[in-house]
Amino acid sequence: MAPLMTSDLAACDMDRQSVLRILEIAPSIYRGPGGSIAVLKDGELVAQHAWGYANLEERIPMTPSTLMPICSITKQMVCIVLKDLERNPTPEMAARGPTHEQLSASFRRILRTEITESTGLRLEHLCHMQSGIRDYWAMTMFWGTTPEGEFVIPKHADQVIARTTSLHFPPGSQYSYSNLNFHVLARVLEDVSGKPLDELLRERLFTPAQMATARLGADTSKLPSPCEGYEGSESLGFVRAINRMQWSGDAGVVATLADMIEYERYLDQSWADPQSIYREIAKPPCFADGNPASYGYGLGHGRIGSFKTIGHGGALRGYRLHRLQVPSERLSVVVMLNSEVDAKEVATYVVKEVLHLPKTLNPATTPINLSPSLAGTFFDPDAQMALELTQGGQNRITISYAISRETLALVDTQTARSETLRATLGDHSIELRRISDNRVISLRRVAAPQEPPKGEEYTGHYSCGEIESTFHCTGTGGMLYGSFDGFLGQGPAYPMRYLGEDLWLLAYPRGLDAPAPGNWTLAFQRGAQGNVVGMSVSCWLARKVVFTRS
Secondary structure, rough: OOOOOOOOOOOOOOOOHHHHHHHHHHHHOOOOOOEEEEEEEOOEEEEEEEEEEEEOOOOOOOOOOOEEEOOOHHHHHHHHHHHHHHHHHHHHHHHHHHHHHHHHOOOOOHHOOOHHHHHHHHHHHHHHOOOOOOOHHHHHOOOOOOOOOOOOOOHHHHHHHHHHOOOOOOOOOOOOOOOHHHHHHHHHHHHHHOOOOOHHHHHHOOEEEEEOOOOEEEEEEOOOOOOOOEEOOOOEEEEEEEOOEEEOOOOEEEEOOOHHHHHHHHHHHHHHOOOOHHHOOOOOOEEEOOOOOOOOOEEEEEEOOEEEEEEEEEOOOOEEEEEEEEEHHHHEEEEEOOOOOHHHHHHHHHHHOOOOOOOOOOOOOOOOOOOHHHHHHEEOOOOOOOEEEEEEEOEEEEEEEOOEEEEEEEEEEOEOOOOOOOEEEOEEEEEEOOOOOOOOOOOOOOOOOOOOOOOHOEEEEEEEOOOOOOEEEEEEEEEEEEEEEOEEEEEEEOOEEEOOOEEEOOOOOEEEEEEEHHOEEEEEEEEOOOEEEEEEEEEEEEEEEEEEOO
């Protein structure tokens, strides 16, 4: 059976055939097993396009009616339910008193008052990713998970919460993505309303928005057929992704492109009402110091050219999705892919093409000769994380620090920037301003190793009582391996790469969740006698987890 190519047009002032042509070209640029895209203008469908296969092995075509997990796009839907419960409480909630007090009390009870009271952590911090709670999918590495391992909410979620006893920054001061924020939020909604999350979503969003087939599918091992998610690439080949985790609140909704089109219509109608729930949650919040934040209530705020955007992506092993809205133009784009192609990049491409924006906002300039000596490894002592700086092409540098590599354009020989980053480069230090994270970071250069490391100095066993995890360091010379044990089992051994001084990088390309949180910095500490006595382990989603050598 040949793959089905479907399109649907609606009356609209926009050039519908041109939009359809854009959608038909996109799959040949962003290549994968299959997918679907829709463009809406003024709340009406302009064009939709589905291509390729939902299931390569069975040769089942992708269609606008193919159900797929929308993953973290679920977060904004949970926030809509939160606000709807605040405005329209159940009769039982109304009889108990102010809704916000009930929500706050439930939140303190679920997360435990000792952490909420000692830190000032509030429910709103969770909604805005300003809690400082370490991401629990990143943390599963410490507890011995494997990439295809199981995570069962009734069995494991309470154990995660019990091990959440410290934060990696003061609440409200910074942004850091944490899926545990929204798992806790969903549990609060269920606790206060007395209803399961799937029922709340159906009653308060899916039915009003006419999302006929959308539902909560929290178990990723039981996603609706026939769609399969695929890892790999065209050059390496595509293989079925295996997922065996459960999630709820941070993700879990499954929907079709047809459902998501109705969702965009519903949001467009809501946008016209300044008092609507969507307009309320779409207001960018601020950090505690008054600086504007770019994430709130499950919505990310950005720009494409001069246009402000609202959106969010979703990711699971084998799936990538994104919804992107340009409110000033009443334009929306939805991208759903059953591969690991960057769906946000696809959505951005479509928006630029539809709005006739230039493909690059940084035209070629006179070459800037960056000194090769500026490249190297730097260390952030506050987050206990390493940063690696390399040349990234003409007038570009690339840094590896957060989840993935980031490219900055050189302004001069000592200054580089992107939309969200500002860097001042020196021979011995870097000052990095992460605008979206509300953080200015001072990093010092790590001395390049002059000789191979003595790996035996680091090998042995380390433990962290706070999170109940054990780390095993094995190997010889410069080829060391790290592995973790915890309540989820015994994890695989990961290669470690020496950076210099007492710093190592542990590669973590495939985690229980997808995408994985990136490489981890292992910063070993020495005692008064000069021997290694412990280490801290950090990535951007989970910083400064301290282990002591046994």
